[in-house]
Amino acid sequence: MTQRILFVCLGNICRSPSAEGVVRVKAAQRGVNLNLDSAGTGGWHAGEPPYGPMQKAAKARGYDLSGLRAREVTEGDFGAFDLIVAMDADNMANLRRMQPEGGAEVRLFTDYAPEGSGWTEVPDPYYTRDFDGTLDHVEVCADGLLDALSR
Template sequence: MAQSILFVCLGNICRSPSAEGVTRALAARRGLDLRLDSAGTGDWHVGKPPYGPMQAAALVRGYDLSGLRARQVSRADFDRFDLILAMDAQNMADLRRLAPGRDAQLRLFTDFAPETGMTEVPDPYFTRDFTGALDLIELCAAGLLDQAGP
């Protein structure tokens, strides 16, 4: 299991900060010590907190995302993190363009919940389905942590 994980989506205000927050909470419950962060492929929201409706949906489930701030993924992230998880195929393609030849550490987050049949985490900023996104993120996070042990 990777000890440092970066979650990546488009703007780093919905999916990737939620994945970071959910995974952090679930890892703490399991006593796992992981270095987690999130970033976006775009720079529109750098320095901003997660999107309000996403924060609200997460808080209902006990995940506080308020301390997180958006940032843009950088080439240095490919050296800092053992595993970089993209939320969808477009994010994966963007990551591959940013650091060609380093695909071994890139995976889709949904790879950790194959039972769902989903190949991406739909963007709730556009779909408005914050609860559905969190349902899938929780399943993916649990699958990811199952590979880490108890």
């Protein structure tokens, strides 16, 4: 069965599209068939491509985010996906408020970080300006997620 995974951040222009793009590439390299998407808890950027500096940093590592477009998470996503992955505690709280009974499992992306990393969130580079640091987190968590799915 194909796993359906939705990555969620605040505006869907940095972290969640990066997670979608990185997991897409890493899953393909492992031969894992996934149905992936990303969304934001807010709709301010709906229809926009990922933030330019985030795209540039991702492209330098071999991840093309240019075809992605921002959208807002909907209640229907809880039935359309098996797993919804939040980038931080605020995103998680917003998702929990929307989550219907019996919907998709909701987890933090950092739940898939190595034990002892101390990571509790994927930093938002829109504010920190550390696009490479965010990608470091995303790549490590992506590997952890894919390892968990293969178990």
